[in-house]
Amino acid sequence: MKLGKPTTPTLMFHGIHSRYIAEPSYTERERFYAIREDHAIEIFGRIADDGWGVTTFASEIDASAKTVCLTFDDAHLSHYVSALPILIDFNMNAIFFITVGEVGQRGKLSWSQVKALSDSGMSIQSHSVSHRPLDRLDDAALTRELIDSKMILEDATGREVSMLSLPGGRGDARVLRQANAAGYRRVLGSGRGRTYASAPLPELGRYAVKSTAPLAGCLRYLNATPLSRAQERIQSVATAAAKDLLGENLYESLKRISSRPVARPTVSNSS
Numbered sequence: 454m455k456l457g458k459p460t461t462p463t464l465m466f467h468g469i470h471s472r473y474i475a476e477p478s479y480t481e482r483e484r485f486y487a488i489r490e491d492h493a494i495e496i497f498g499r500i501a502d503d504g505w506g507v508t509t510f511a512s513e514i515d516a517s518a519k520t521v522c523l524t525f526d527d528a529h530l531s532h533y534v535s536a537l538p539i540l541i542d543f544n545m546n547a548i549f550f551i552t553v554g555e556v557g558q559r560g561k562l563s564w565s566q567v568k569a570l571s572d573s574g575m576s577i578q579s580h581s582v583s584h585r586p587l588d589r590l591d592d593a594a595l596t597r598e599l600i601d602s603k604m605i606l607e608d609a610t611g612r613e614v615s616m617l618s619l620p621g622g623r624g625d626a627r628v629l630r631q632a633n634a635a636g637y638r639r640v641l642g643s644g645r646g647r648t649y650a651s652a653p654l655p656e657l658g659r660y661a662v663k664s665t666a667p668l669a670g671c672l673r674y675l676n677a678t679p680l681s682r683a684q685e686r687i688q689s690v691a692t693a694a695a696k697d698l699l700g701e702n703l704y705e706s707l708k709r710i711s712s713r714p715v716a717r718p719t720v721s722n723s724s
């Protein structure tokens with residue numbers, strides 16, 4: 454496994470806390486990644502103000518252009534209720550990676566909302582059927598996840614699906630080979646990207662926007678120098694190794710604990 458070449462910077466969003474959704478149904482993990490609506494407005498506004506172009510890779514892009522890609526994973530209801538109006542306001546397009554088996558569930562998009570996103574010019578792509586880690590599935594189950602999600606989304610939108618977001622960011626050379634065989638041309642992970650000698654496609658990196666300091670994190674990522682980007686990609690490979698070693702759930706729990714603000718002792722004021 455090698456580090457991938459630097460590619461178009463890509464931001465990965467999950468849920469948005471919408472004032473129009475009275476009872477958000479986020480798990481603790483989803484809450485860690487869900488950002489406030491005003492923070493989403495701040496981030497997209499800053500991207501526009503700083504002169505970034507936005508791409509969904511619908512056509513080839515000039516590699517030297519200042520271009521960013523916006524992606525949303527996990528088919529949250531807030532993607533239709535909050536993200537879509539904000540994106541339309543800023544005249545931006547994004548890629549929505551849909552977990553097909555979750556459509557219609559509580560707090561998730563319905564099929565008519567998936568179609569409405571597509572009809573509004575957003576790109577609808579695959580985040581598998583069941584969100585199981587693809588690298589843990591046998592060949593037959595992996596093929597079903599890749600092919601069924603692609604076909605179902607193409608039927609629902611009438612548009613080609615050629616991009617895959619790896620559930621939990623988990624992939625390996627076999628997953629990339631099978632994704633290519635199933636007709637995917639672009640596979641996105643959730644680290645900083647890597648390539649495998651035996652795979653025809655690279656795993657492209659993304660920056661996961663988190664609930665803690667979302668704008669500052671995005672700006673640090675977007676304004677990173679080539680050297681600091683390379684360092685972050687090395688760190689990402691180390692993160693993947695830590696996930697393998699500790700297991701996904703323990704890794705995520707430790708990460709949440711380490712990112713919690715430290716409680717300060719209350720000092721009584723004597724005056």
Ligand SMILES: [Zn+2]
Nearest residue numbers: 526527620621
């Ligand atoms: Zn996901």
